[in-house]
Every structure is written in C-alpha cells, then in structure tokens.
Amino acid sequence: MAKWYELVTGSLEEKKRYKDLKARQKALPDGYRTAAEGLSRYLMYAGGIDKSDVLLAMLEDLVELFEHSAAAGTPVPEIVGEDPVEFAEDFLTNYDDGRWINKERARLAEAVERATAENRAAGEKPEDER
Incomplete structure (x- = not known):
C-alpha cells in the first residue's frame, strides 16, 4: 500500500x-x-x-x-x-x-547535432568545406 x-x-x-x-x-x-x-x-x-x-x-x-x-x-x-x-x-x-536547465541544454545540443547530421545526409557540405 x-x-x-x-x-x-x-x-x-x-x-x-x-x-x-x-x-x-x-x-x-x-x-x-x-x-x-x-x-x-x-x-x-x-x-x-x-x-x-x-x-x-x-x-x-x-x-x-x-x-x-x-x-x-x-x-x-x-x-x-x-x-x-x-x-x-x-x-x-x-x-x-x-537543475532542469541542464537537461534542456543537453536537448538543445542534441537537436543541433541531429540537424547537422541531417544536413550532411541531405548532401549539404559543412561550412569549413565550402
């Protein structure tokens, strides 16, 4: 109980x-x-x-x-x-x-990493390769 x-x-x-x-x-x-x-x-x-x-x-x-x-x-x-x-x-x-903000900071960093990976997968070159 x-x-x-x-x-x-x-x-x-x-x-x-x-x-x-x-x-x-x-x-x-x-x-x-x-x-x-x-x-x-x-x-x-x-x-x-x-x-x-x-x-x-x-x-x-x-x-x-x-x-x-x-x-x-x-x-x-x-x-x-x-x-x-x-x-x-x-x-x-x-x-x-x-602190909850640490979770949000980690989520933001992960979202940017995913976005970067998605851009690379779509054929977009990283900025340093342009």
Whole structure:
C-alpha cells in the first residue's frame, strides 16, 4: 500500500526530511531564520532543481550553514556578503547536477547535432568545406 501511495504523492522519506529541515529552519534565531527563509525561497524558485534528493541536500546544507553561523555568532551580512543574490547564485553552482536547465541544454545540443547530421545526409557540405 505504501508503494502505491508514494507513486501518487512522492517519497514519504523525502517529505519527512523536508518537514524536519523546515523545523530546523524555524528554530533558527530571528535574523538567521529570516535570511535562511529568504534564501531558501529564492533557491527553490531560481534554482530550477528537479531532483528531490539534490533539492533536499541543498536546503539542508543551507540550514546547516545558518545553524553553524548562529552558533558561532557570525553576523548574517558576513555569511551572505554584500550581494545576497550573488551569494545565492554561487551557492546554487554546487547543485548543478539537479537543475532542469541542464537537461534542456543537453536537448538543445542534441537537436543541433541531429540537424547537422541531417544536413550532411541531405548532401549539404559543412561550412569549413565550402
């Protein structure tokens, strides 16, 4: 029964991990919580991550960063720097494997390869042979 349910709703384990990480985020001190919530929202919208395990790992790493920073007393501006968007974009580069745009980039490259092969098959010479 659980396997059928998970086919419809997704992994129960991943849902539990997500709820746990949101609880950890909510437990952060006020300023840290506000920044972590803002960053996680931005990362979820801008990240375009379609692999749930990668998304969860990214969000867990973000919460862990803010937990450690809060424990060490590191001010939020020292964590994110002068440009929080730049920080978020740099943070995202660590999770490129799960981004949907990578699939689209691969599809585009494959389409151009197919088009090139089709042109050659139709007798059109490559540009460097003209």
